[in-house]
Amino acid sequence: MRIRMGHRAVVASVSVSAALAAGCGGTSGSAAKAPPNVTNGVVSMTLDGPVSSYDPTQASTFQDSVALAALYDTLVAFDPSGKLVPGLSDTWKSTPKTATFHLRGGVTCSDGTALTGAMVAASLNRLFDPATKAPLVRQAIGPGNSAKATSTADSVTITMAKAWSDLVPGMTGPFAGIVCPSGMKDPSSLRTKSAGTGAFVSESQVTGSSYTLTRRPQYAWGPAYAAQTAGEPPKKLVLKVVDDENTRANLTSTGELQIPSFTSNAWDRFKSTGGITVRTSPQSDTMLVFNETVGHPTADRGVRLAIAQALDRSVLNKVQSFGSGELISSLGRPSYECFDSGSNALVPKYDAAAAAKALKGVKLQVIGTNILAAARPTTRSCPRCRRLAPPRRSARWTTRRGCRTCSAARTTGTSRSSCTATGCRASCRSGSSSCTTRRRRASTSARRTTRRRRGPTTRPRPARPKRSAPR
Structure with missing residues (x-):
């Protein structure tokens, strides 16, 4: 089952082009100062x-x-x-x-x-x-x-x-x-x-x-298009x-760019600028695809329905495309052959309460662009002593540095594995062979490293007995 979240645009679901009047004709009538016009017939536009x-x-x-x-x-x-x-x-x-x-x-x-x-x-x-x-x-x-x-x-x-x-x-x-x-x-x-x-x-x-x-x-x-744009x-x-969209906006303000495209709201500054036309253009779709292989939670139709009910597409449009995206009601556009205008009824309605009830206790793994959660967690606790890591290092500390308080990563056998984040210490206590092997290998590696650092051991030679001169 697929659920398409209906907006069409680049990355953040909206691509906005600001074109100078000299290149495309027309003015906005705004009192704000317009950037310099196109000179010598040269038009510059941005690429991603x-x-x-x-x-x-x-x-x-x-x-x-x-x-x-x-x-x-x-x-x-x-x-x-x-x-x-x-x-x-x-x-x-x-x-x-x-x-x-x-x-x-x-x-x-x-x-x-x-x-x-x-x-x-x-x-x-x-x-x-x-x-x-x-x-x-x-x-x-x-x-x-x-x-x-x-x-x-x-x-x-x-x-x-x-x-x-x-x-x-x-x-x-x-x-x-x-x-x-x-x-x-x-x-x-x-x-x-x-x-x-x-x-x-x-x-x-x-x-x-x-x-x-x-x-x-x-x-x-x-x-030959029916509504061909006028102009030379x-x-x-x-x-x-x-690459940087703020740089694009600055270059547009100085007249060095005539056709910039934006996927963020950096184009807001041109809403009141004379001589610039802002247009939204559909570019790409965002889809939610479920893995229906037997054994996965999403093989259950009820789980798939609940996930769809948990997504408020209108809010997603505001977050991802600043409200300029298009909510898709069909797998195709109205101009496509065999377009079915009634397919919009198949899209589940937003119902957070029903989704929470159906998904209670269900463990899900989401693979893809993260647009719904915060970009970085503020804290993460140590699986052993439950102390919180510093926010600045919260994304990596359990897998690379370990907990400063209890040194959980060194205790479980490796400072670069994911076992501290998945409760490996509890498995070690229960005699897990894999954890025991990791601990043994890490211990051996630590001893070898110690010996190399110390270098060869030297012992003082015993003093030789003195010999008397022959008579």
Whole structure:
């Protein structure tokens, strides 16, 4: 059973972009002073981390997707409402095992080469090839599946070994970006140089710090969105790796960043700043997944229901996304095919009393991001003398240093094991073989260490008897 806690966003469940008016048009009418406008057509935006490669098949991170979306085109695309729209193909049709895409004309690669059906098929076959080891290929053709692309002069057909209903939507991912012949000839060059049909081409980079992309003036194709933003596209796009969000906010205030993204509430300072538009964008989901293997508490449906009742999703939204997230009522968005609007009734209602009653005495282990509890416990008691550890060292003292009062860690046999935190001393008293072995080994190790530190022992030689001289 899965329970999806309904918010879509990056990490803290909200990604907020602040875009300057010169880049996107429009003003907020606020009296607060606006940062400097875009100059020379250069727009800077932030990345959460470095771009690993300009090779679409090797894309695996969010920052890879941002760069690849500017450098490469895909056969189809999603518009902001989740609807499929034309990309490199203007029409398509599909069956459970195949999909045929008719290519639009007039498309060229960044080196000026006209795009053909054979080039598209070659790029897709490289993606499907197991030797390529594309980490996200299963999103296109499904897990454990295989596919092959064939072509005519103006179309390409993908045929899979097994049926997969998400083949066409899978072609929207950045990993399905079409690589041109120059990149196909030397795939290793894609680590630092792009070879696509996208609106931008790679110009330069400072690895791990910034990536500069230049717009192609001849670019006149690409997805057509119903609500296309008005304004002149930037001449250059500079992707900057800025980890700290307060630094991002400061750079935005001084005009050095035009499109920063935030997962915290650092964007609050721009609510009253003129010339800046703040928008929330869904990015990712948080899910609660239960291990239903026999022997686990969550194999019991009643326990799973109680855990779901113990979670107040509205409070979670405030904690994790500062109230800007979206509570999901279905496994898909309303724009998805086969969307069921009635599935919201299946989400258990918050009921702390019922959850406490059902979970009384149940021991649970939670694996994943800790967003519900304090980041660090204030105290932890010694399992032997019950004295409290200093708060500053509360997270590690039982496993590394032991209790200063009773030296519990040394008594139980090892200062780096978890036995002091799990009541090992009680097991030692009852004759546990494992604890006895630990104590014996630790004792032997301690004696050897002592001898090495003392060094060799020297004894005074007995005095030799004096000999009388011969007569």
